[in-house]
Amino acid sequence: MQSIGLSGDVTYRPASWEIRNRAVFVRAEDEGEVSAQSLAYLFRASRKLAPRLSVYGQYDYARDGEDVSTGALDTGWAYKLRISATADFTDDFRWVESFYDSSDWRISHVAALTARVHSFLSLKVSHSTRYVNFPPAGFDNTDTIAAVALVAKF
DSSP: OEEEEEEEEEEEOOTTEEEEEEEEEEEEEETTEEEEEEEEEEEEEEEEEETTEEEEEEEEEEEETTTEEEEEEEEEEEEEEEEETTEEEEEEEEEEEESSOTTOEEEEEEEEEEEEOSSSEEEEEEEEEEEESSOOTTOOSEEEEEEEEEEEOO
């Protein structure tokens, strides 16, 4: 078995902007036959509108094998409010539409409160709502998740 993976990520930050390009390629062979191959590309432009609010637009492309190849438009916002020296509130909204099928659009919204409890350890409480306009068979359109996590940053 032989596999190779390559990736690159370039970020440019002129005043109030962040421009990002990322590409990932993976290929695996087993006994001379290709068993997996994928390519992903992302272009993202985000702009800070206020000290705590930024908006972005993003183009994603994914190719996974011979039968999956699609692009998607992704846009949204990221809001962050520092409540205290040890606590933050974040509000992230995302809208994604597939170029392959215009009825395949999704919305996600995540609100979270994070409090530092140690120099590298934080407690995060979040609520997520995800809506998929065209869900796979057997799945609902809307999911909600309430989560509590211990986050370590090194």
